[in-house]
Amino acid sequence: MTEIVAKSVSTKTITHSRFNAFLQSWVGIFPFLLFILIFLILPSTNLFIGAFQDQQGNFTLANVSVFQNTYVLKSYAISLEVSLITSLFGGVMGFFVAYAITLGKAPAWMRNIIMSFSGLAANFGGVPLAFAFIATLGHTGFLTAIFKGICFTTASGVQSCPFDFYKAGFNLYSVTGLTLTYLYFQFPLMVLTITPALEGLKKEWLEASQNLGGSSRHYWWHIALPILWPSILGSSILLFASAFGAYATAEALTGGSIYLVTILIGQQIRGDVLNNPNEGYALALGMVIIMAVCIVGYTLLQRQTGRWLKS
């Protein structure tokens, strides 16, 4: 009997001291955790709880019906389209540019300019970026005006201006225009994230492949790309996420006339366009789920990358 008591006391003191040790090591992190808990976790969970409540505060799954709303579906479709296209084109372009300045032996001055400009352009988003593109490709923009001015008089005496791209159907304030604008920060982001991976390709691998009689196509298909693909895919996911979460550029460029999910959420905050606040929360939750999947995928791929390209 006494033995049992003694035992229970000793385990109690052990757990107690363990708890103390835990407290002692974590106490300095607590203020930060508290700050995050109040100002990041609480608002987010509050939003997500709202997604599963009806307007009286009872639990419900009915808000999922927001994803049957044609406007919402369309906004998701446009957002996904813009993000996929810009991450695809930005990824491909960024990859080749990174290739050019690493293995493609572009002159050193070009490499320097491209690297520092990539840092700048990847950071240059938001409203000013939209303004820059309006000034360049808008109705009266710099390039628009130049191309409009290239006119010929045909043999029959009719003036034709083949490069007037607004007449040809181009419009900066459309999904195409938005895509072009997003590319301005997308491909530099790809250059920044993929260049270290390309630099990590060892010369010996190419030499080994050549010694064994491999052509450059063999090398890329069987050696370089299998090593690079987690980095390529991971970087593309990053591009996708950065386009998917973007709001300011689209708002400034089109005044909210392109229905991206972010724009729709903005309108929901301003004036409850869905006529149901809780459906608004469900809308926002859907976005976070997509972003979370992206980041988890990115993290997993980053781990894959580490195996070969760790310097």
Added chain:
Amino acid sequence: MKTKKMNFWGLSWAIIALLYFFVPLYGTLDFSLRMQRGHLSLMAYKVVLSDPQFLDSFRYSATMGLITIVVSACIFLPTIYWMYLKAPQARPLVEIITILPFIIPVIVFTFGLIRTFSGPPFQLTATPFKTDILITVGYVIVSMPYMYRAIDVGMRSIDVRGLTEAAQSLGSSWFQILTKVIFPNLRVAVLNGALICFATVIGELILGDFLVRPALGPYMVQVGRDSAYQPAAMAMLSWGLTWVCLGVIQLFGRGNTSQEIFSR
């Protein structure tokens, strides 16, 4: 023969990249100088810089940027210092937390802030001052990934334990260690974080817009709707500002924390 072909291929991509960088930049510059018909002038810049509303909103955003830098340095320096010294096991958790702002888009985060803090019991949007507190918190969280990474990189390069023990054996208090030993050693890292923080706050649209404060972002959108040439001038100014921020970072030699700002 083959290598020559590869060079040409590479070169053409490099040229495309340079064109994509410079044409909009040049186009914007050119456009911003054409406010007066027929000849180039700095008129648009004059109009922008003499607009009292621009100055007010710039002052507001710059002030907010500085406050954000101070608040986030006060949060992250002690936390990361402690993490290095006593709680390395906290690192995975802290790292996940600091990338949360990438997962939760700013617009969703702002939505959450408004839903949570605008009603009772907090009512943080009731007065401008209270809203400013809320918006500062928002800026701190939005710029958290950059600030954290900048300080983390700096902290990795110094001997935290050695410095702390040396200071302790000379009788320093915790406050003295942080302010007189650790912080001076991390000046460059904190400066990096601060500049990115500042650039983020200056360019931030969503928080200022939806919390209805007179920040620079909403002002720029407004001007963009109403006028043609001033936005181009503002875009150039903002280019210049970003350039200066990144230039200062590169000047101090640790440019690798400056990647990936998603202030869009």
